[in-house]
Amino acid sequence: MSVSREEVLRIxxxxxxxxxxxxxxxxxxxMSRIIDYVAQLSAVPANGSVKPxxxxxxxxxxxxxxxxxxxxxxxxxxxAPDFKEGFFVVPKLGxxx
Amino acid sequence: MNWETVIGLETHVQLRTKSxxxxxxxxxxxxxxxxxxxxxxxxxxxALPAANGAAIGxxxxxxxxxxxxxxxxxxxxxxxYFYPDLPKGYQISxxxxxxxxxxxxxxxxxxxxxxxxxxxRLHLEEDAGKSIHDRFAxxxxxxxxxxxxxxxxxxxxxxxxxxxEARAYLQTLxxxxxxxxxxxxxxxxxxxxxxxxxxxxxxxxxAFNTRTEVKNxxxxxxxxxxxxxxxxxxxxxxxSGGTVTQQTMLYDAKxxxxxxxxxxxxxxxxxYFPEPDLPPLVLTAEFVAEQQSALPELPAAKRDRxxxxxxxxxxxxxxxxxNRAVADYYESVVRAGAEPQAAANWVMTxxxxxxxxxxxxxxxxxxxxxxxxxLVKGGTLSHQAAKKVFGEVAAKGGEPRNIxxxxxxxxxxxxxxxxxxxxDVLGAHAPEVxxxxxxxxxxxxxxxGQVMRASKGKADPxxxxxxxxxxxxxxx
Numbered sequence: 001m002s003v004s005r006e007e008v009l010r011i012x013x014x015x016x017x018x019x020x021x022x023x024x025x026x027x028x029x030x031m032s033r034i035i036d037y038v039a040q041l042s043a044v045p046a047n048g049s050v051k052p053x054x055x056x057x058x059x060x061x062x063x064x065x066x067x068x069x070x071x072x073x074x075x076x077x078x079x080a081p082d083f084k085e086g087f088f089v090v091p092k093l094g095x096x097x
Numbered sequence: 098m099n100w101e102t103v104i105g106l107e108t109h110v111q112l113r114t115k116s117x118x119x120x121x122x123x124x125x126x127x128x129x130x131x132x133x134x135x136x137x138x139x140x141x142x143x144a145l146p147a148a149n150g151a152a153i154g155x156x157x158x159x160x161x162x163x164x165x166x167x168x169x170x171x172x173x174x175x176x177x178y179f180y181p182d183l184p185k186g187y188q189i190s191x192x193x194x195x196x197x198x199x200x201x202x203x204x205x206x207x208x209x210x211x212x213x214x215x216x217x218r219l220h221l222e223e224d225a226g227k228s229i230h231d232r233f234a235x236x237x238x239x240x241x242x243x244x245x246x247x248x249x250x251x252x253x254x255x256x257x258x259x260x261x262e263a264r265a266y267l268q269t270l271x272x273x274x275x276x277x278x279x280x281x282x283x284x285x286x287x288x289x290x291x292x293x294x295x296x297x298x299x300x301x302x303x304a305f306n307t308r309t310e311v312k313n314x315x316x317x318x319x320x321x322x323x324x325x326x327x328x329x330x331x332x333x334x335x336x337s338g339g340t341v342t343q344q345t346m347l348y349d350a351k352x353x354x355x356x357x358x359x360x361x362x363x364x365x366x367x368x369y370f371p372e373p374d375l376p377p378l379v380l381t382a383e384f385v386a387e388q389q390s391a392l393p394e395l396p397a398a399k400r401d402r403x404x405x406x407x408x409x410x411x412x413x414x415x416x417x418x419x420n421r422a423v424a425d426y427y428e429s430v431v432r433a434g435a436e437p438q439a440a441a442n443w444v445m446t447x448x449x450x451x452x453x454x455x456x457x458x459x460x461x462x463x464x465x466x467x468x469x470x471x472l473v474k475g476g477t478l479s480h481q482a483a484k485k486v487f488g489e490v491a492a493k494g495g496e497p498r499n500i501x502x503x504x505x506x507x508x509x510x511x512x513x514x515x516x517x518x519x520x521d522v523l524g525a526h527a528p529e530v531x532x533x534x535x536x537x538x539x540x541x542x543x544x545x546g547q548v549m550r551a552s553k554g555k556a557d558p559x560x561x562x563x564x565x566x567x568x569x570x571x572x573x
Contacts, residue, residue: 062150068121087238
């Protein structure tokens with residue numbers, strides 16, 4: 001296996017995921033398969049003659065600076081869990097520790 | 098123990114565009130909350146960003162004005178973090194391939210004369226929304242009108258050595274960005290915001306020590322105050338045997354104190370990765386050259402030119418070029434025929450004082466100010482009377498000469514009339530006359546002042562002094 005059990009646990013910790021013990025073996029196998037596949041891709045020549053396939057244009061197209069807002073299908077007050085006086089309201093955020 | 102402070106500033110500057118960075122919503126400040134939002138800047142599923150070309154142009158101008166290398170290809174990246182004012186869960190920014198790197202900013206340090214600070218990088222990004230902490234008792238209000246407004250982040254090197262120097266750097270940066278017209282740089286509106294990295298080290302040390310980041314600095318005065326508080330905190334901590342830990346501190350202006358910020362998330366790992374919805378930002382040489390040619394004369398160059406062309410002192414040239422509108426106004430006054438030093442004196446005093454009281458509007462047209470200056474030079478108006486005329490022109494408009502005549506301020510150069518006022522003044526101040534004749538010649542200024550008063554500002558002061566000298570000598 002290219003990926004160890006400890007590495008999977010570490011990745012889960014960084015991603016803030018609670019991974020159960022019984023799921024570990026499957027995850028180790030799946031992630032190893034991904035890594036092995038990517039390793040195979042390394043065998044493809046990657047010199048300047050091979051241009052990677054990128055969907056869409058290869059450079060940003062510049063939009064004109066005009067105010068052309070896209071209307072919302074319905075207002076924020078209709079989809080916000082809590083909306084008062086024009087504001088989305090979320091649980092109180094402390095600024096300081 | 099001598100301590101040296103090491104400060105580097107990260108400055109966020111909102112760009113002066115009509116629409117947001119990646120959508121067509123307005124950027125106008127002050128609209129009712131959450132009325133300038135759309136699926137893109139709300140981060141609704143399926144919405145795709147489209148880059149604002151004007152914002153990119155303004156960012157390039159900023160980079161060029163700071164002497165940065167503008168890279169022909171840069172990459173937008175997602176900076177991932179969770180906070181309610183960031184509805185997408187990530188900010189579109191630039192990371193390992195920024196728009197521009199390696200610039201400089203020279204400024205006058207209060208302690209070290211001219212300092213050239215490095216600009217490490219300048220990159221484009223979008224603003225987050227605004228959290229309103231004090232509006233609701235049990236919640237925080239979120240306004241997403243600001244979400245997606247175009248920003249540049251200017252990362253300065255650790256080259257500043259005191260809080261006062263940091264303030265001077267920031268003022269010079271603001272002046273430069275205002276000159277080139279890419280932002281209004283209004284700290285009160287949040288269009289210029291600054292975070293500061295601060296550390297201290299013993300004098301003579303060359304290595305940098307652990308730094309903290311100070312945020313929530315909302316004015317130029319607070320820059321100096323917040324950094325002073327943080328510097329003093331670090332020194333006191335080290336001198337009492339403690340160590341500085343790397344953390345983010347928030348400045349509390351009400352208490353003039355810094356406090357550790359509640360962490361936005363557990364990890365500082367923003368998990369940057371290239372923005373998959375945006376291809377690379379590729380700038381042609383023509384586009385960059387266009388931005389270069391759109392740059393006006395920069396403040397330092399203008400100041401040097403004013404010293405050379407108008408024989409102004411460096412101090413006067415600095416005041417007159419403090420902002421572009423004032424510098425342009427000054428040059429228009431000179432072009433209208435005013436003598437350069439007299440024009441500088443009037444701009445620095447009356448014109449700027451009046452502008453200060455009237456929303457920075459220079460209310461007297463350059464030609465009118467040149468006329469006022471000419472009336473003084475020609476002996477038609479005393480300086481005091483000219484100030485009154487200036488005030489009237491500022492308030493009501495009109496021709497300076499006509500206003501001076503209407504107000505009866507045209508200077509009287511008739512020796513007989515002036516002699517009458519002199520006789521009255523000397524008669525009314527017999528004790529002072531006696532003291533003058535006993536050698537207290539500095540009283541001449543007093544007598545001239547009294548004649549000006551008696552004449553309601555109309556006497557020619559030079560003529561008044563000559564007549565006074567004659568009369569005081571003749572009757573001695």
